[in-house]
Structures are given as C-alpha cells and as structure tokens.
Amino acid sequence: MSEPEQNAVVVFLLVYSGRPDPSWPLDEGGIGNVAARHADVRGRALRVPTPPARLGYRGFRIENRPRVDRLPPVLLVGGGVVVEATEKGDSEAWADVAGLESWLLDEARSRGHDQLLREAGAPVRPDEPQPA
Amino acid sequence: MNWLERLVEAFVRWVERCIPAYDPQNWADGIQFTNNCYNYACAIRTDTWAQPGRATGHMYSFPIDCAGIDAAARSDGLRPLDCDRGCGCRDCCYKVALAIAPGEVYNDFNWYRLDRDGYWSHKPGWTVTNLDNSGNPITDPRTADRGPYTVFCGCYCVCQGQVTIS
DSSP: OOOOOTTSEEEEEEOOSSSOOOEEEOOHHHHHHHHHHHHHHHHHOOBOOOOOOOSSOOEEEEEETTOOTTSOSEEEEETTEEEEEOTTSOEEEEEOTTOHHHHHHHHHHHTTOHHHHHHTTOOSSTTSOOOO | OOHHHHHHHHHHHHHHTTSOOOOGGGGOTTGGGTOOHHHHHHTOOOSSOOOTTTTTTOOOOSSOOHHHHHHHHHHHTOEEEOTTSOOOSSSOEEEEEEEEEEOSSOEEEEEEEEOTTSOEEEOSTTOOBSBOTTSOBBSOTTTSOOTTOOEEEEEEEEETTOOOOO
16 A cells, blocks of 8 residues: 555545555544534435445545544545445445535545546546446 | 266365455455455465565566566466466466556556356455456456456466465
C-alpha cells in the first residue's frame, strides 16, 4: 500500500488491483466533514447490502489511525453505501444519504485524480450508474 | 464403488492437491489490506502488496504493459502457458492469468487464479471474489467482464516452491 502518514486519518482512493491505491491525509476540517456526514448516515439511513467486489473504481477507504473519537476505525464509502468496518472484517452498511462519496470524489478531483477516476469508471456523481 | 472408481477418485484427489480451493475467508481478517491480486494468485501471503519482479530484482516499469509484467513474473518463477492447456502433473502447479488496464493514467495489472472448483477467482482490491464485473462466475478470464482491464495478456503456471514474490 502507499505510504501514508502513520498517525493521521488517511483516505485511500480504491481503484487499483495490483498497484498501491492513491492516498492522502485528512486535515481537521476534512475529519469534521466526514464525521458529520457519517453521523448523519448512521442516524437516518436504512441498512443496505455491501457493494460487490469489482475491478476499477470502487470508492474510498477512510482509515482512522489515531483513533479520533468521532470516527470508527475504518469507513468504506462507495456505490451509494457507507460501510463501517472493524479491522477484523466485521461490518455494517448504510445508504449514503449524506453525500459522503460525492464529497470524497470532489476531494479526489481537487487532488489531481480526475483523469484517473474517469478511466477507472467512477461516476461523475455517485447517484449516476457506473459503466458495466 | 468398485476398484476402478476408487482409482479414478484417488487420481483426481492427487491432481487436485496442487490446486487451491476458493478460500476468500483466508484473505480476510485484516490481511486483505496488505496482500493484493498477485499475492492471491500466487497463494503467498507477504503483507507487502506484492509487485511482480520486486523479489527477484526485475520490477516492472511504467507504463505497465503485458511484456513488462510478463518479464517480471517470469523472473519471480511463474511459467508462461497456453491458456487452453493445463500445467501438467509433473510438478505441483496450478494456472493463473494476467490482464492489464492500459489507460493513460489508470494503468494497472490484475491476476486471476483457477481454483479447484473449476472457476477462476481474483482479488480486485481488498475483497476476493469469483465473479466478474457483471456479477457472473468467471469460467474463462479471457471472456469475463474485466472492466477497465481490457487487455488480456496470457496464462502462467504457479508451481509449488518455485515462485518468490515480495
């Protein structure tokens, strides 16, 4: 995997199978944004099935390395679903009614991953169907 | 069961001992985050997100293409094979396959392996599956829906004790 900061909340853009995925640390504002959207999702959404594994764009993984109180250890976001996962693989999935994936896609584009997302088949907006 | 059936069954079991079972549960519990499709295809856990050629000093270069990954994989001990043939019984081997995503920026590789149940499986990112991008069981990686991994490179044999990856 890529070498992200050891003591930060890190976002991984889940696109590759063989190569390490791109990643970046979240600053305090980003952490607050994710925490608020996550709380919104948990408070309002119904539980839904976890999206299937596939090649190409799959979404994002948010790794809470410093164990910030407002976030679970691991969040997976993609396919309109937010999955709260433990490091051991247990998980709960919720519908992404808070626009977390959309916000993360904008973040990735602002960091220069726009063409990568397009070639990997990411939706322009998450509510758009992904290419078959 | 007569002696002939028992003999056939014993032979099948002897051949199958070298072919991995579809075992997604063995690639979970945390290790899915540190082992990729190359680890999975080679059935070797390194916890390093293994890269073709890195263990043997012949790491591939960019842009990723079939020739580059082929050279790196051969260096690691994988043996190229006609996809319509088997790996034989002389050594303890099973079949894997390679595909490439040839994008200008989205440039990557993905490995598949043929399991004991006759289906191919792979590890696209962090989850092992035997389904393709259309949700169908993978009976042949050449014809499966591979999403952006549009270039099929070929097949290889992974033989017990003869492959080194890191």
